[in-house]
Amino acid sequence: MDHSPLARPFPEIPAIAGAVPRIARAGYKNWDRCDLTYIELDAGTAVAGVTTQSKCPSPEVEWCRNALVLGRARALVVNAGNSNAFTGNRGRMAVEAIAARVAGHLGCQPSDVFVASTGVIGVPLPIDRAEAGLDAAFAAAPCGWEDAAATIMTTDTFAKGAVTRAVVDGRTVTLAGIVKGSGMIAPDMATMLGFIFTDAVIDPAFLQRALSAANRASFSCITVDSDTSTSDTVLAFATGKAGNAPLIDDDSDGADAFAAALADLCLQLAHLVVRDGEGAGKFIRVDVEGAASDASAHRIALSIANSPLVKTAIAGEDANWGRIVMAVGKAGEPAERDKLSIRFGGVQVATGGLAVEGYDEAPVAAHLKGDEIEIGVDLNLGEGRATVWTCDLTHGYISINADYRS
Amino acid sequence: MDHSPLARPFPEIPAIAGAVPRIARAGYKNWDRCDLTYIELDAGTAVAGVTTQSKCPSPEVEWCRNALVLGRARALVVNAGNSNAFTGNRGRMAVEAIAARVAGHLGCQPSDVFVASTGVIGVPLPIDRAEAGLDAAFAAAPCGWEDAAATIMTTDTFAKGAVTRAVVDGRTVTLAGIVKGSGMIAPDMATMLGFIFTDAVIDPAFLQRALSAANRASFSCITVDSDTSTSDTVLAFATGKAGNAPLIDDDSDGADAFAAALADLCLQLAHLVVRDGEGAGKFIRVDVEGAASDASAHRIALSIANSPLVKTAIAGEDANWGRIVMAVGKAGEPAERDKLSIRFGGVQVATGGLAVEGYDEAPVAAHLKGDEIEIGVDLNLGEGRATVWTCDLTHGYISINADYRS
Numbered sequence: 001m002d003h004s005p006l007a008r009p010f011p012e013i014p015a016i017a018g019a020v021p022r023i024a025r026a027g028y029k030n031w032d033r034c035d036l037t038y039i040e041l042d043a044g045t046a047v048a049g050v051t052t053q054s055k056c057p058s059p060e061v062e063w064c065r066n067a068l069v070l071g072r073a074r075a076l077v078v079n080a081g082n083s084n085a086f087t088g089n090r091g092r093m094a095v096e097a098i099a100a101r102v103a104g105h106l107g108c109q110p111s112d113v114f115v116a117s118t119g120v121i122g123v124p125l126p127i128d129r130a131e132a133g134l135d136a137a138f139a140a141a142p143c144g145w146e147d148a149a150a151t152i153m154t155t156d157t158f159a160k161g162a163v164t165r166a167v168v169d170g171r172t173v174t175l176a177g178i179v180k181g182s183g184m185i186a187p188d189m190a191t192m193l194g195f196i197f198t199d200a201v202i203d204p205a206f207l208q209r210a211l212s213a214a215n216r217a218s219f220s221c222i223t224v225d226s227d228t229s230t231s232d233t234v235l236a237f238a239t240g241k242a243g244n245a246p247l248i249d250d251d252s253d254g255a256d257a258f259a260a261a262l263a264d265l266c267l268q269l270a271h272l273v274v275r276d277g278e279g280a281g282k283f284i285r286v287d288v289e290g291a292a293s294d295a296s297a298h299r300i301a302l303s304i305a306n307s308p309l310v311k312t313a314i315a316g317e318d319a320n321w322g323r324i325v326m327a328v329g330k331a332g333e334p335a336e337r338d339k340l341s342i343r344f345g346g347v348q349v350a351t352g353g354l355a356v357e358g359y360d361e362a363p364v365a366a367h368l369k370g371d372e373i374e375i376g377v378d379l380n381l382g383e384g385r386a387t388v389w390t391c392d393l394t395h396g397y398i399s400i401n402a403d404y405r406s
Numbered sequence: 407m408d409h410s411p412l413a414r415p416f417p418e419i420p421a422i423a424g425a426v427p428r429i430a431r432a433g434y435k436n437w438d439r440c441d442l443t444y445i446e447l448d449a450g451t452a453v454a455g456v457t458t459q460s461k462c463p464s465p466e467v468e469w470c471r472n473a474l475v476l477g478r479a480r481a482l483v484v485n486a487g488n489s490n491a492f493t494g495n496r497g498r499m500a501v502e503a504i505a506a507r508v509a510g511h512l513g514c515q516p517s518d519v520f521v522a523s524t525g526v527i528g529v530p531l532p533i534d535r536a537e538a539g540l541d542a543a544f545a546a547a548p549c550g551w552e553d554a555a556a557t558i559m560t561t562d563t564f565a566k567g568a569v570t571r572a573v574v575d576g577r578t579v580t581l582a583g584i585v586k587g588s589g590m591i592a593p594d595m596a597t598m599l600g601f602i603f604t605d606a607v608i609d610p611a612f613l614q615r616a617l618s619a620a621n622r623a624s625f626s627c628i629t630v631d632s633d634t635s636t637s638d639t640v641l642a643f644a645t646g647k648a649g650n651a652p653l654i655d656d657d658s659d660g661a662d663a664f665a666a667a668l669a670d671l672c673l674q675l676a677h678l679v680v681r682d683g684e685g686a687g688k689f690i691r692v693d694v695e696g697a698a699s700d701a702s703a704h705r706i707a708l709s710i711a712n713s714p715l716v717k718t719a720i721a722g723e724d725a726n727w728g729r730i731v732m733a734v735g736k737a738g739e740p741a742e743r744d745k746l747s748i749r750f751g752g753v754q755v756a757t758g759g760l761a762v763e764g765y766d767e768a769p770v771a772a773h774l775k776g777d778e779i780e781i782g783v784d785l786n787l788g789e790g791r792a793t794v795w796t797c798d799l800t801h802g803y804i805s806i807n808a809d810y811r812s
Contacts, residue, residue: 056735121728316808322527329462354494402722
């Protein structure tokens with residue numbers, strides 16, 4: 001698989017004190033690559049998370065939800081190539097076996113061990129391979145974040161990571177994240193697998209609040225194909241090695257800076273997922289304003305971003321704003337055709353219920369030939385606004401997904 | 407454009423007394439075919455209709471909604487190649503001009519004239535071409551229903567029609583319909599353009615009730631791409647020439663038979679639209695049972711039918727039931743993974759939260775190689791059930807829609 005044309009190079013991510021990644025080959029699929037990621041976390045690491053809203057979640061998701069209540073973590077295990085979803089009791093036993101193996105190695109509680117798996121649905125994760133893979137990981141030398149990011153990939157075409165910093169209580173804390181996902185990506189969920197590591201000292205409850213807020217403006221605002229995984233999980237781990245006075249609540253010194261940095265990191269990671277959208281050739285930003293409310297604007301933006309006809313028009317570099325009207329109309333939200341305005345790349349192409357007479361098509365055509373597309377819609381009804389990001393729908397998506405399992 | 411591999415031959419549709427079709431070239435696009443259909447209806451024709459739920463409907467839809475209140479029709483005009491949607495006052499003026507031209511020709515009220523248009527959005531329908539096309543149609547010889555069905559097509563690959571009969575009050579009444587649509591097809595709407603003609607004597611209010619009920623079980627149960635047109639319209643015209651005692655309500659002689667025949671006709675027409683779904687290679691039936699309610703079953707069935715990952719798996723002839731689990735899970739309806747059962751072509755492949763051990767893959771693989779696919783889901787929660795129909799998602803859909811306007 002070639003890299004996505006929208007790929008970004010992996011950034012320089014420094015070591016995060018107290019979080020040490022290692023990788024190994026469990027052999028979950030018949031492939032020649034590492035597929036098990038093991039990240040050891042120092043005692044005292046706080047954890048927060050958001051998980052899929054699917055009504056049929058994987059046993060890993062159920063395990064993480066239970067463990068998140070305690071707010072503490074000692075390790076993360078990520079399996080690639082088998083999602084272990086919809087595998088009944090055998091799937092649950094596999095997760096328990098992994099947690100027990102790590103707990104025995106570290107001398108911690110199984111509930112300190114977080115597990116995520118990604119890949120085909122319906123095949124129980126082979127416990128023997130997981131255990132052997134873990135043993136190999138325990139013995140392996142630590143690796144860099146890029147190796148970890150590459151090891152959690154499935155249909156992804158490039159390793160995805162981001163890093164940022166914040167000044168908290170006079171100390172610089174680092175926030176780094178890795179993420180995987182390129183199909184089965186839909187909003188209103190903690191989409192795909194994302195793992196964030198920071199050395200900040202932070203209370204788990206505050207970390208959870210900051211992560212949930214960051215998620216609402218990032219992972220919940222992207223869509224590739226409107227399909228939602230049974231395994232979506234984003235976890236944030238704070239090792240507490242930076243030596244700052246603990247971040248407890250909004251009034252803590254540096255709380256705003258930390259929350260802003262976390263939000264920025266999540267948005268970077270979310271954009272990388274869109275950039276690796278299956279078959280993606282264009283990165284599309286959809287801005288909706290003038291809606292009845294922010295929630296209404298969000299639903300209209302998603303209706304546009306999920307419309308196969310809009311996405312194929314962008315793939316064809318066609319300024320077919322009629323399909324945007326269609327997508328606004330089908331969203332079921334307040335909209336008046338005769339007040340609607342539509343922009344491509346900042347150029348107004350339709351306003352007040354009809355095409356702008358004699359608008360200059362040249363800059364619009366040039367914009368659509370690029371690989372970063374902006375669609376703007378003003379409903380001229382109220383103050384509601386929202387932004388979502390998606391990619392176009394191409395032959396590549398069909399090729400990848402009509403022939404994935406076999 | 408080749409015919410869809412799922413195409414059906416046009417049936418023998420007899421003349422419907424009191425409804426006379428004619429076609430002409432208005433030249434709405436640069437193409438060498440008839441694109442204006444004019445159907446004259448005898449005085450006394452009753453009419454009923456269902457229209458798009460889009461919040462940005464075309465002026466034709468608004469015109470028909472207003473005219474439907476009166477329940478009487480003298481003519482139908484259908485323009486192909488230009489939907490006239492999102493064209494402001496100029497679009498409204500075009501519809502008014504068409505109705506006025508026909509009213510002048512027939513000596514009837516403009517509100518007796520129904521108008522529908524289909525094609526590109528955002529370009530005002532040229533009034534001069536419409537008027538010249540109408541004049542040509544007025545002078546043309548009557549044509550058959552297949553010619554009318556071919557003339558209302560846009561990206562359709564075959565002309566679509568159906569016919570059925572019912573015995574009402576001891577008389578045989580005929581119901582015939584033509585339909586167009588192959589993309590921008592989504593449920594919960596009176597999807598695409600469909601026109602039904604019957605010689606039955608029927609009160610408009612009862613015709614409306616029967617049509618609305620038939621629509622809920624047919625056009626509202628199909629989806630090609632989850633996108634909803636601004637112009638979707640289904641109209642039923644009853645010329646009253648069959649001589650039966652008027653159908654007034656459910657207690658009228660033959661009311662059940664007529665309603666059943668209308669429901670059957672609508673389902674035939676709806677299936678033809680799916681068979682001409684853009685790029686379709688497989689006709690897919692999705693049956694959901696055991697849901698919390700019928701409405702819940704309908705939403706789950708649509709979640710499956712609209713999932714790009716399910717549709718591409720079927721295109722790839724892959725029994726990837728994991729994607730069906732995913733689609734059930736994302737529907738947001740009550741579902742318990744550990745109670746879920748999934749069938750392909752009647753063969754149980756997953757039950758009680760995991761794959762059926764050693765199920766025979768041969769009949770499933772053979773079923774998926776065919777062009778009529780059945781997906782069955784039992785939630786084992788309640789009594790709710792629903793059926794929807796869709797097609798697969800293929801390279802053909804991308805090819806058609808990434809290059810439509812230009």
